[in-house]
Amino acid sequence: MTAPAFHITVHGTPGPQGSKNRNAAGALYESSAKVKPWREAVKSAALDVLTYDAAWMPIRDAVRVEIVFSLARPKGHFGTGRNAGQVKASAPQYPTGKPDTDKLLRSTQDALKDAGVLLDDSVVTDTVAAKRYVLTGDDTLSHPGAVIRVWRLNNPKEAAS
Structure with missing residues (x-):
């Protein structure tokens, strides 16, 4: 397999996007306070890489996105006393509990779009x-945090030419 078209490591707590709540006035807001900081962390890491590639254009063709999210273990997973x-x-x-993987993907892909890595998350x-x-x-x-790789998928029409 060829090298990924884009590869970054993001530091920060992954935040899920998707669930919404309503406030007393009826306005919708994200139920997770971690969404905004996570999207900013992904966007910032992506822009740091893209700064060095003046010819970069957002990917508009089909891509494969590979992401490994690293989550902190809950305190209850650790021993106490001399086993601390x-x-x-x-x-x-x-990690089988929250956050859901699909909601982590949603926030991360949206951030990649906002940074200009992808033309739109629909290309995934x-x-x-x-x-x-x-x-x-x-x-x-x-x-x-997360390790993110974006791979361009070959276009069969182009490969046949």
Whole structure:
């Protein structure tokens, strides 16, 4: 496989986008306060990379997006006393609770669009997403964040020419 068209590492707590609540006046707002800081972190990391590529144009063709979200373990996963800092044997290996992977994808893809990586998030035809605890596997970070890769998909019409 060729190299990704775009690759970044984002530092910060991944925030899900999708669920909305209404305030007393009836206005809608994001239910997660983590959405805005996360989208800004993704946008900032993307713009830092794009600054060095004056010829970059937002991708308008089909892409595959691969993202590994690194989430912090809850405090209850760790021992106490002399075992403080040690993950309990009973702690789950994978994060199965909130945030939902699809909502993390939504906020991240929107941020990639806002940064100018993608013309629109509708160009994403293939996704591979994983949420993991920090330091538990390939592409996981030592702190919350994400590793994001965007791959251009070959256009069969162009390949046949």
